[in-house]
Amino acid sequence: MKKSLLSLALTIGIIGTANAQSIEVSLGTGALVSGQLKLEGMYHLDPTSSTNLELRLISFSEVSDEDNTVNASFTGFAFSPEYMMYFNGSGDDNEGMYAGAYLRFKSMASSGWEELDENLILVPANFTQTALGMGLNLGWHGALENGITFRLYAGAGYNFVNSITHTDTYESLLSAIYGVPFHVRSGINFGYRF
Numbered sequence: 001m002k003k004s005l006l007s008l009a010l011t012i013g014i015i016g017t018a019n020a021q022s023i024e025v026s027l028g029t030g031a032l033v034s035g036q037l038k039l040e041g042m043y044h045l046d047p048t049s050s051t052n053l054e055l056r057l058i059s060f061s062e063v064s065d066e067d068n069t070v071n072a073s074f075t076g077f078a079f080s081p082e083y084m085m086y087f088n089g090s091g092d093d094n095e096g097m098y099a100g101a102y103l104r105f106k107s108m109a110s111s112g113w114e115e116l117d118e119n120l121i122l123v124p125a126n127f128t129q130t131a132l133g134m135g136l137n138l139g140w141h142g143a144l145e146n147g148i149t150f151r152l153y154a155g156a157g158y159n160f161v162n163s164i165t166h167t168d169t170y171e172s173l174l175s176a177i178y179g180v181p182f183h184v185r186s187g188i189n190f191g192y193r194f
Contacts, residue, residue, distance in 0.1 A: 021046060021093065024149055026191025036060070038078075040189060047093040052082040052100070058108050076108030076129075080185070086141070098139055104157060104185070106131040108178075115172045125172030129179075133159035137185055147193045154186040 024042040038056035045051065058076040080102050088096035109128040117123045135157015143149045164179045166172075 022193055024191050024193040026149060026151065026189040028151075028187045028189035038187070040191070042191075044094045044193075048086045048088065050084045050086075050094055050098075052080075052084060052102075054078075054080040054082065056080075058106075072110060072112040072114070074108060074110050074113075076106065078104060078106040080104045082137075084139075084141075092143070095141055095143055098141055100137050100139065100153070100155070101134070102137065102155075102157070102185070103134050104132070104159075104183070106133075106183075109167075110174075113172065113174065115170065115174065117170060123170045124168040125170045125175070126167040127172065127175040127178070128165045128167060129175075130161070130163045130165075131159040131183070132161040133157045133181075133183060135183070135185060143193055149189075149191045149193050151187070151189040151191075154184070156182065156184050158182055 021044040024040075024044065026040045026042070028038050028040065029036070036056055036058055038054055040052055040054045042050050042052045056078040058074060058078065061073040062071045082100045082102035084098045084100040086094060086096055086098045107128075107130050110126045113125050113127075114122045115125040135155050137153050137155020139151055139153025139155075141149065141151045159181045162179060162181050164175050166175060
């Protein structure tokens with residue numbers, strides 16, 4: 001199934017490149033809450049629709065206040081192909097308010113994560129997550145005359161596959177939160193349109 005979805009995303013990207021009105025690359029701050037950096041490539045198919053491929057790298061560390069040592073870290077990535085439709089009455093191509101439908105694949109692992117057990121003792125509570133979902137988002141996309149672009153969006157989706165594997169025997173509260181099948185997607189992007 002993963003190979004089929006990847007093949008579909010690549011096919012859409014290749015078709016989009018062949019017929020693209022313009023191409024845009026951007027760098028953003030991933031999810032607003034986590035502030036993770038991400039890279040995006042967008043193909044404007046016509047004045048009212050675009051395809052987008054997002055790659056977000058997950059790299060977060062919890063650092064001790066006392067001696068700046070890393071207590072725990074979270075690493076992984078999220079990959080999201082998206083189709084966007086613009087609702088623009090002003091006549092500017094691929095600008096203004098839009099709605100997008102997306103697929104999302106996420107793989108993440110924790111290392112060094114500890115939580116208090118029922119006896120109030122810190123125990124290892126590492127886990128991995130593999131999720132595949134889809135969702136909808138709304139956003140606003142703008143472009144300046146010199147090609148610089150900016151985009152703000154927020155949305156929500158559902159993970160129809162959401163596998164949490166505990167690498168330690170303790171089932172943590174954090175892994176239970178990530179085990180909820182719903183997810184949010186948001187960002188602020190700055191880029192350049194060719």
